Amino acid sequence: MNEEAFLPWYTRRPKLLFGCFLVVFCAVNAWIFYYEYQFVQREAAERTAVAVDEARPEAVSFWENDGSFTLLGDAKPGEWRARFAEHKQSFEDWVEGPRQHPSEGRKTIYLQPIGSFEDSGLDLGKLAAFAEMYFRMPVAVRAPIDPAELEFRRRKNPHFGQEQWLTEDLLSELYDRLPDDAYAMLGLTMTDLWPGDRWNYVFGQATFSERVGVYSFGRYDPTSRLSHAAPYGLDRRKTMMLRAMKILTHETGHMFGIRHCLHYECNMNGTNSLRELDEQPLHLCPVDLRKLHAATGFDPAARYHDLAGFYERRGLHEQARFARRRSRLGQERSSR
Numbered sequence: 042m043n044e045e046a047f048l049p050w051y052t053r054r055p056k057l058l059f060g061c062f063l064v065v066f067c068a069v070n071a072w073i074f075y076y077e078y079q080f081v082q083r084e085a086a087e088r089t090a091v092a093v094d095e096a097r098p099e100a101v102s103f104w105e106n107d108g109s110f111t112l113l114g115d116a117k118p119g120e121w122r123a124r125f126a127e128h129k130q131s132f133e134d135w136v137e138g139p140r141q142h143p144s145e146g147r148k149t150i151y152l153q154p155i156g157s158f159e160d161s162g163l164d165l166g167k168l169a170a171f172a173e174m175y176f177r178m179p180v181a182v183r184a185p186i187d188p189a190e191l192e193f194r195r196r197k198n199p200h201f202g203q204e205q206w207l208t209e210d211l212l213s214e215l216y217d218r219l220p221d222d223a224y225a226m227l228g229l230t231m232t233d234l235w236p237g238d239r240w241n242y243v244f245g246q247a248t249f250s251e252r253v254g255v256y257s258f259g260r261y262d263p264t265s266r267l268s269h270a271a272p273y274g275l276d277r278r279k280t281m282m283l284r285a286m287k288i289l290t291h292e293t294g295h296m297f298g299i300r301h302c303l304h305y306e307c308n309m310n311g312t313n314s315l316r317e318l319d320e321q322p323l324h325l326c327p328v329d330l331r332k333l334h335a336a337t338g339f340d341p342a343a344r345y346h347d348l349a350g351f352y353e354r355r356g357l358h359e360q361a362r363f364a365r366r367r368s369r370l371g372q373e374r375s376s377r
Contacts, residue, residue, distance in 0.1 A: 103367070104132075109367060112305055112306075120313055121310070122303070125311065129303045129304060130302075131328065132332060135335075141225075147222055149181055151181055151225070152165060152169055154230070155211070156185065171351055188206075198242065201267065212246065215253040219253060223252065224252065226252065234255065244318070249298070261284035261315075271283075275356070287323055304326055307326035322363075342368050345368035
């Protein structure tokens with residue numbers, strides 16, 4: 042019998058042993074490189090956020106409550122905070138947490154209509170103009186996609202029978218179409234959505250890491266059987282526009298790493314119903330405004346000034362008064 046048969050396999054097959062060693066070595070080094078890269082990227086993002094935050098000392102007054110903001114009270118039964126346990130996210134938490142950050146090559150927010158909006162009562166061009174003022178980043182509306190071109194699951198809602206589209210599939214389709222220069226792309230539709238079998242419906246859903254989201258405006262029409270009249274005293278078009286503005290900016294805020302707000306009544310409060318959405322404000326509280334400022338580096342006074350003008354032109358007088366009052370805060374501080 043060949044004596045080599047009694048030798049350990051690794052002495053008989055040195056090339057195989059070397060190959061195994063090489064695979065393990067490469068895998069370990071790739072793992073180390075990946076986590077070192079993530080650490081460096083995160084550290085750089087933290088330094089950038091802090092630098093932007095400190096570069097505009099006159100903005101500090103906007104991070105304080107001048108009496109314009111209301112602290113959150115106790116959650117009512119059925120509200121988001123009553124159903125989901127979340128933790129406050131301070132500015133420091135946000136700086137140290139994971140998030141995407143805009144860059145020169147990736148700074149445009151795209152709105153991607155899915156299906157027709159002709160009879161919706163919504164002007165996507167005006168919605169994009171508002172989002173551009175709100176986030177101080179370029180916002181563009183892409184050509185509509187025919188739903189027939191996409192592969193996604195559908196169902197009839199078991200309670201009301203309306204058609205619903207599965208968000209998971211739509212997010213995957215949007216990710217495949219994400220432009221190279223996109224900071225984020227938001228799919229918009231008038232068709233109702235649902236995120237899975239345990240849910241009745243959802244207003245929208247986003248994936249932070251892949252920078253895509255999808256939102257339905259179908260429940261915002263106060264004349265729809267899935268909706269209700271809003272306490273705004275506005276007509277149908279203005280009601281739909283205000284609701285669309287709220288959900289668009291709320292969900293996009295998550296893409297900047299801003300979690301649900303537990304500090305003040307704020308646009309980033311979690312919402313579990315259309316009633317909660319109607320009751321929450323369109324503005325960001327001082328804590329979350331500071332986070333957005335550190336991400337994009339805008340002039341807070343100029344932002345409020347531009348938003349006030351937009352609100353006034355749209356007949357949103359309550360929002361206009363708030364933004365105008367806040368814009369004057371910057372003027373008063375700078376004149377001292």
